[in-house]
Amino acid sequence: MFRRTIRLTLSLVMVVAATLGGVMFTAGSAQADECYTWGRTLSEGMSGSDVTQLQIRVAGHAAYGEVIAVDGAFGPATKAAVTRFQQAYGLPADGIAGAQTFSRIYALQDPDCTPVHFTYAELNKCNSDWSGGAVGAATAKANALRTMWKLEAMRHALGDVPLTVTSGFRSYACNSAVGGASNSRHLYGDAADLTGSPSLCTLAQRARSHGFGGIFGPGYPDHNDHTHMDGRADRSWSAPNCGV
């Protein structure tokens, strides 16, 4: 709580400084966040690891049916996603990531880089070290982080309603134990199963606009008690009982 207060205070100082001084972004913000701090304003045409970090956080603000590439290259899709992020949080929407956009991201993330409403533990009820899946542990964990930022975007779009994740990353052993498909995206760490409210059909519909390429819900075999979403690039949607 104390650290959060410091972060918010620093964020406010950044905004005030930017407003009063007409400064877009300054190095004075360098200590603003414990997870990751951006050091320059980012706009279309730029590239780098800081663009990658930005893409991870805005990838959930996708167009309908779009899966935004996290490739470190700030192209039109990234600009559009930044614009939607800005609109979602009431910021001036110009598609350029500067002080105000970064301040909002800092306020949305925990020190371990997860978005405030989701945790690594929530996305991994299988084992403690992300091992035993179809990819290395670090990749599985990184994929889960990307999934969480998409869920954070969807949660916000649904009116800041809590979302319940019942299954995320699975090792082969965990996947077999729950009867998962042999090629399940859960083995890669980039899938999440959701239950509860909002309804499974609402979740299946909304997930289409938050960067999920794989979406399976009510009416799809073995998906009447949860809605599955994952980050595959090739679209595969099925929730026949929802009419979608």
Ligand SMILES: [Zn+2]
């Ligand atoms: Zn699933």
